[in-house]
Amino acid sequence: SAVISQKPSRDICQRGTSLTIQCQVDSQVTMMFWYRQQPGQSLTLIATANQGSEATYESGFVIDKFPISRPNLTFSTLTVSNMSPEDSSIYLCSAGFLNEQFFGPGTRLTVL
Amino acid sequence: TQLLEQSPQFLSIQEGENLTVYCNSSSVFSSLQWYRQEPGEGPVLLVTVVTGGEVKKLKRLTFQFGDARKDSSLHITAAQPGDTGLYLCAGAQVDSWGKLQFGAGTQVVVTP
Numbered sequence: 396s397a398v399i400s401q402k403p404s405r406d407i408c409q410r411g412t413s414l415t416i417q418c419q420v421d422s423q424v425t426m427m428f429w430y431r432q433q434p435g436q437s438l439t440l441i442a443t444a445n446q447g448s449e450a451t452y453e454s455g456f457v458i459d460k461f462p463i464s465r466p467n468l469t470f471s472t473l474t475v476s477n478m479s480p481e482d483s484s485i486y487l488c489s490a491g492f493l494n495e496q497f498f499g500p501g502t503r504l505t506v507l
Numbered sequence: 508t509q510l511l512e513q514s515p516q517f518l519s520i521q522e523g524e525n526l527t528v529y530c531n532s533s534s535v536f537s538s539l540q541w542y543r544q545e546p547g548e549g550p551v552l553l554v555t556v557v558t559g560g561e562v563k564k565l566k567r568l569t570f571q572f573g574d575a576r577k578d579s580s581l582h583i584t585a586a587q588p589g590d591t592g593l594y595l596c597a598g599a600q601v602d603s604w605g606k607l608q609f610g611a612g613t614q615v616v617v618t619p
Contacts, residue, residue, distance in 0.1 A: 426605040437612045487549050494538040494599035496607055498549030
């Protein structure tokens with residue numbers, strides 16, 4: 396297993412601005428993922444954060460809107476760019492070990 | 508369209524009652540995970556099942572993986588208010604590079 400922390404835990408942002416969310420894992424992991432979740436609903440995978448190469452995005456998500464960095468095996472960032480109220484959601488990162496994933500506590504984003 | 512169909516969507520029961528949550532698919536999974544998520548937190552991994560027909564028990568929780576590895580169930584005996592939460596099943600397909608397919612989730616409310 397792994398302990399995963401995220402910063403910030405929540406934020407309220409203005410339309411048109413950008414927010415970068417940080418994810419730190421307490422051990423080296425091969426796979427890191429970013430998800431979006433509406434309260435009470437399931438998780439939607441945004442992208443797989445690859446160390447040393449560009450992230451792999453799922454259908455409906457693009458790098459210009461959600462740039463991701465993965466500078467090493469314990470850290471990743473997700474930026475939500477040019478935000479609109481539709482981006483209000485919970486953003487979660489996870490660390491993958493074989494077929495299991497362990498999640499951070501999430502970042503609750505509200506865009507006004 | 509969800510690859511994993513989870514039912515029911517919502518379950519409200521009294522303390523002491525039993526409940527079962529189902530997760531079904533037409534696809535075969537190499538493994539299947541169950542998570543529980545409480546408000547303001549990330550999903551917490553409860554169990555991973557990998558062998559067709561496998562049954563795992565975690566105190567009052569019983570998890571079963573179908574013989575064909577296409578479906579799973581979670582049964583809670585004598586539910587307690589602390590069992591309240593969003594239950595999510597997630598499956599890993601062969602050659603999925605660690606990516607999980609999540610069900611829509613079941614919101615369970617156990618009242619005293």
